[in-house]
Amino acid sequence: MTLQGDNPRGTYRQGEDLPGETGRRRHRRSHRRQRTCVGCRDRAVRADLLRVVAEGGVLVPDPRKRLPGRGASVHPDSRCLELAIRRRAFSRALRLEALPDSSVLLRYVQGSEET
Secondary structure (H helix, E strand, O other): OOEOOOOOOOOEOOOOEEOOEEEEEOOOOOOOOEEEOOOOOOEEEHHHOEEEEEEOOEEEEEOOOOOOOOEEEEOOOHHHHHHHHHOOHHHHHOOOOOOOEOHHHHHHHHHHHHO
16 A cells, blocks of 8 residues: 555555555546436436526527526427426526526427437
């Protein structure tokens, strides 16, 4: 068991035995960011969901996940989108006072399903 340099925290190199635990190794875990779909409420990897933001009371798709502000995640299919709209989930998730206009988002999702 070798300390990594003169590190005062006493961290060990990846793959080395932990002190007092022969045979058990410290490994880095690869964490995949997960989000909850506001439509079906299933958890999914962030890359599989479409981020949606509200701009001026209109729901706008953010496929690059770069637009500023609070976002909500939804599966990019019409079933989950219709569920979210019917349950008024976007208003809650985005903390909006009134119901947002979802026509732009509906067109975007329907267009992506056709291709």
